[in-house]
Every structure is written in C-alpha cells, then in structure tokens.
Amino acid sequence: MSGDRSTCFIGATIWPGGDAGFMAGGLLVKGTRIVSVLTPAEADAAALGADEVIDAAGMILMPPLADCHVHSSSTLFRGTENSLPLELWSFHAINHGRGVTDEAARLSVLLTAVELIRNGIGSYVDHFPQAGRAAIGLDAHLESGLRVAFAPFFADLRDEDLLGIPLDTELAARLLPLAPRRAEEIETLYRGLAVRLRQQGHGRVELMCGPNAPQRCSDDFWKLWQRLQDSLGLGSHTHLLETYPQRQLADVRWRGGLVRALDAAGLLHDRLSVAHGVWLTREEKELLARRGVTLSFNPVSNAMLGSGRKTIREDLELGLEVALGTDCSNAGGRHDLFEVMRHMLVSGRDPGSDFRHWPKPGQVLYAATTAGAGVFRNQAVRGRLETGAVADVLMLDPRAPGLAVAPVSPASIVAHADARSVHSLMVDGNWLLRNGTVTVLNEVALIERASVVAAELRALAAETGPAIDGLQAGYAAWQGSAFQGVTCSCCAPRLSPRSMTLA
Incomplete structure (x- = not known):
C-alpha cells in the first residue's frame, strides 16, 4: 500500500x-x-x-504472530542432524554453515520469510550467525516485507574451550565459523549497518545487538556490547542459560551469578530479550522481571536438543514478560508459532500439579502477539490493533x-x-x-533454487560429518561427568547454584 x-x-x-x-x-x-x-x-x-x-x-x-527467536541462516539445513544435545549438535550446525555463500545466505532469509508469512508471523527476531554476511541478510530482510529485529552474532569464545568438550584440534580448525571475531571488526560492521538502515530503512527493519551468549563473550566483548547498545541506541537479543553445562560455567565465572553480572554491567533492561532461560533460578527470573526483560520461550528446540523442559508457569507468575520462539529449522523444526503456542499451553501440566495455575489460552495468545511485538524499539509496533x-x-x-x-x-x-x-x-x-x-516473493522460484543450494551444502557437509560423529563416545563420557547428579530440569531435583561446580 x-x-x-x-x-x-x-x-x-x-x-x-x-x-x-x-x-x-x-x-x-x-x-x-x-x-x-x-x-x-x-x-x-x-x-x-x-x-x-x-x-x-x-x-x-x-495482530500478527511475533516469533522472538529465529536463526534464519538455518533454514537451508532443514532435515539435517537433530538428535543430539546442543553442544554436540552445534558441531554439525557449524559444519553445514561453513559452506554458506552470499546466495545461500540470501535464499535462507527469503525462504524463512515465506514460511513465516504462511504461518501468520508478521515480525521476528533474526539472531543471525553469519555476521560476515550481515549486509546480504539485511538486504533480504528489506526485500521480504516482514518486520524484523536483525541481530547479527558476535562472540570470541567457544563452548569446546569453555566447557572442556573433547574435540580434535584439526577438526576444530576446519569447523571454525567464518565470522568476524575482533571487536573492531564487529563495531565497524554494526556502525555500517546502522548507517544503511538510516539511509534505506523505514522502520520495518531495525538493528539489534546480537551477542551469541554472555558466556561466549570475553570481558572486552561485554564492553563492545555496552558500547554498541548505548552509542547506537539499540536493543539486544541473546541466548541465556540454555543448558545445564552453561549454568555450571556461569556460576564459576560470575560468583554472584550471570544475571546479576549482566545487571551490574548495565545490560539488563527493557530493551533486552533473551532466548531459552531453561536454567534460570527463581531469583534471577524476579530480577529479569523487575528490569523489564522479555524472555523468549522455545519449548520445541529445548526438547529436541535435550536442553531441559522449562515450566513457563513460574515465569508468568513472577511477572516476567514471556514471548515465543521457534529457533533453528534444524533444531526446532517448523517456524510455526501455532505449534509453539500449544506447547506453552500444556507446559507444566504434570500429574498432581495445581491446575488452577496452568497457563491460560489468553496468556498464550498474548505471548505470541503483544509480548513479542514489545521487543521492537519502534513505538508504533504494539502488537495491537489500535489507533496509531x-x-x-x-x-x-x-x-x-x-x-x-x-x-x-x-x-x-x-x-x-x-x-x-x-x-x-x-x-x-x-x-x-x-x-x-x-504476494511479496516468487515462492515457486525461490524454493526451486533454494533446493539446489541446500543439496550442495549437505554434500559439502557430508565430507566432515563422519568425523563429527566420531566425537560421540568422548562427548558421552564428558556429558556423564558434566551431568553427574542431574538428569534434567524436570526429572530430578534442580541443584542450587551454590552446589553447582564445573565437571
């Protein structure tokens, strides 16, 4: 119009x-x-x-549905490995991603857009791992017609180093993501994207800080995060305490807890949205709620990757703003918030639980629309049909x-x-x-070309896939040590942060 x-x-x-x-x-x-x-x-x-x-x-x-945690770059990886825990699964994801070209990055964003549009999703947060191709991603978002909060990744630390995951060094070198890793490169990238959006954008696409996860960022990258959000006036989106090993690591690195450290650094506020939060404590949820942070609930990918089953009822009762996300195509399946809404509706309906506190349909629909729209900085994006x-x-x-x-x-x-x-x-x-x-994209032509490129990416990844599969025995031994005394967040009592130590 x-x-x-x-x-x-x-x-x-x-x-x-x-x-x-x-x-x-x-x-x-x-x-x-x-x-x-x-x-x-x-x-x-x-x-x-x-x-x-x-x-x-x-x-x-x-109001359209709002998907508050998506990695559009994964859409060409549909149907690939999705039967492993996150830390091991990520090696396969990186392996498929290392063959991505400019064309593949563009096709992935646009194919994601088609899927979202057909599922009634009008806006989403794109947490974009291929930061080196952020300009390509931005162009595709402007073309798609969707409302997008675009959050290119940055991080300078890796899980296999932080968590002590056994990994062959030669294999690690082959899997290293092709992305900017120096703070000055990231800052130049973000400032360039901000200028482009001011010149070419019209409010439908906005830039967000996209730290991969706080624990994957050094102190210098935390300072970079602060500098970008404050100098450019950006919101932020990041992963937060998705798995139990991340919880263990955080409690060693930040003695007062990761969430309190974020707060002390000025990174906890109503411009921040976080994905997952499976292993948050009650006190951390209360602090997030007081600061106005939005939490994106991703029950399908959490279940697919064995990260833990988050009972969202407590988050709602503590006043935390809860939105919904679909995560990666190769971990969460379809970008289908109707499916995610049903998962939220039944969350915490355990035998004998107080049914009076089960999530209500109105809360779920609010999370999928109005709460999700709240992550956007544009004040006219309200997740409501109302004047203005x-x-x-x-x-x-x-x-x-x-x-x-x-x-x-x-x-x-x-x-x-x-x-x-x-x-x-x-x-x-x-x-x-x-x-x-x-009406906004040529769906048939897009799918035809994307099918060819996706097959090429799978063929390239197949060369290294067996080597990654060979890590499973070592990973299983590491996992047995890392999870000693704990099965999952619902099947065994959750340890208090004070009793958690690095394996």
Whole structure:
C-alpha cells in the first residue's frame, strides 16, 4: 500500500490484542498506520470514503504472530542432524554453515520469510550467525516485507574451550565459523549497518545487538556490547542459560551469578530479550522481571536438543514478560508459532500439579502477539490493533480445517488454529499474503533454487560429518561427568547454584 491509500475492513470479528476481548466490527488503515478500530456501523460509514473495501465477513482480524527467536541462516539445513544435545549438535550446525555463500545466505532469509508469512508471523527476531554476511541478510530482510529485529552474532569464545568438550584440534580448525571475531571488526560492521538502515530503512527493519551468549563473550566483548547498545541506541537479543553445562560455567565465572553480572554491567533492561532461560533460578527470573526483560520461550528446540523442559508457569507468575520462539529449522523444526503456542499451553501440566495455575489460552495468545511485538524499539509496533499503531494485520479464517465449528475465542485459536487458518497477512500496510497467496516473493522460484543450494551444502557437509560423529563416545563420557547428579530440569531435583561446580 503506497502513500495515504486507505483500506477499510468490514464485517469482521476483531481481537485487538493484549487483554481485550473479541468484538464485531471493522478496521480502517491508511498508509502504514491503523486509523481506527470500528464498530459495525462505523465500518460501513468509513467504507464509503475508502480507496479499497475488504469484506471480511466470517474472518478474524488480529495482530500478527511475533516469533522472538529465529536463526534464519538455518533454514537451508532443514532435515539435517537433530538428535543430539546442543553442544554436540552445534558441531554439525557449524559444519553445514561453513559452506554458506552470499546466495545461500540470501535464499535462507527469503525462504524463512515465506514460511513465516504462511504461518501468520508478521515480525521476528533474526539472531543471525553469519555476521560476515550481515549486509546480504539485511538486504533480504528489506526485500521480504516482514518486520524484523536483525541481530547479527558476535562472540570470541567457544563452548569446546569453555566447557572442556573433547574435540580434535584439526577438526576444530576446519569447523571454525567464518565470522568476524575482533571487536573492531564487529563495531565497524554494526556502525555500517546502522548507517544503511538510516539511509534505506523505514522502520520495518531495525538493528539489534546480537551477542551469541554472555558466556561466549570475553570481558572486552561485554564492553563492545555496552558500547554498541548505548552509542547506537539499540536493543539486544541473546541466548541465556540454555543448558545445564552453561549454568555450571556461569556460576564459576560470575560468583554472584550471570544475571546479576549482566545487571551490574548495565545490560539488563527493557530493551533486552533473551532466548531459552531453561536454567534460570527463581531469583534471577524476579530480577529479569523487575528490569523489564522479555524472555523468549522455545519449548520445541529445548526438547529436541535435550536442553531441559522449562515450566513457563513460574515465569508468568513472577511477572516476567514471556514471548515465543521457534529457533533453528534444524533444531526446532517448523517456524510455526501455532505449534509453539500449544506447547506453552500444556507446559507444566504434570500429574498432581495445581491446575488452577496452568497457563491460560489468553496468556498464550498474548505471548505470541503483544509480548513479542514489545521487543521492537519502534513505538508504533504494539502488537495491537489500535489507533496509531503500525498497520500489521493477520486475517484468520475460522472456517478452515482445524478451527471449523469452534467458537471464536483465544482457546480455539491456541488449541486448534494452524497454517491452514491463515487467510491473509498485512505488514506495514502492505499485503504479504492475500487469499492464501504469497504476494511479496516468487515462492515457486525461490524454493526451486533454494533446493539446489541446500543439496550442495549437505554434500559439502557430508565430507566432515563422519568425523563429527566420531566425537560421540568422548562427548558421552564428558556429558556423564558434566551431568553427574542431574538428569534434567524436570526429572530430578534442580541443584542450587551454590552446589553447582564445573565437571
């Protein structure tokens, strides 16, 4: 939609977002903003002066879903190794990533975009490992039409060194990521991206600091993180305490705890979102909540990689802002927040648990929309359909299989909706999906070319795959020592931080 062209939706059922209820009515959009949410009578009147009128009878209008932890670079790695713990799985992921070219990076971002669009996701955080190709990724994001918080990786420490994971040194050299590792290189990269966005962007794509994880950054890189966020006014996104070995390491490196160290460094605030947090203590969750941090819950990838089962109920009860994420295609599966919403809904429903405190559908739908939109710095991105907000609108068809015959409610959407329910998607006043057809990208041509490039990447990775598989015996012995006395975060009592020591 260009300029001040207006579109009026009539005859719809509207969920404005937040804690609002469903209502009959319409929506008036002008340019890139929502003018007003309308009653049925107001919608009929507004339609008389609109440039386009959309009869949304029988449809649900709501804020698009927001995916708050994605690695778009992994989309060409679909169907590869996903049956190992994170620390060992990551060797396979790096192995597939080392063959990525500029074309592969672009295709991966755009193929991710198609999947997100078809799943009703209008905005996402792209935690981007291929920092050396960040400019390529940025161009693809601008092309995709989606709303993106773009967070290129930086780190200068590696898990195999920090955790004592046994790894052949020659193999390690072959697997080293091809990414900037010096602080001055990262700073130059970020400042260049910030200039490009000021010159070419229009608020739909924004830059975020993307430290891989706090423990993978030296003290100098923590200072770099502080400098970038403060001088460029950026939000930040990072992994946080995803696995038990990370918890052990953090408690050795930061005697007062990692979360308190982040707070002391000025890195804990409402511009920070963190992924996972499986091994956070109650006190750490309370501190995150007080500082306004958003936590991205990634239950599918956590389960796939054996990182631990996070019961999200406690996070909600402590007032922590919870959003949802789908993580890597080769770890979390589909970029499908309908699936993740159902996982959140059933989280913590253990036998004998207090059912009165199980997550409610309204909390889940809020996490998938309004909470997720909160990570964006643009004040008009609200995750709500309301006057002055960006014109981001998801249209669901409740007559589609799955939702058919269900009453219109948060419970129905969370428990029964899926990609078949997604009828149309508008972001920033532009249609990305209309009547089930992707309008912003050539989906067929994209998939054809991406299939060829993905096969090439798999062929290259196959040369080193057996050597990585050969690490399993040594890794299993290391794991047995590292996890001594602990099975997982739900099957055995969680050790207190004071009793955790590095194996």
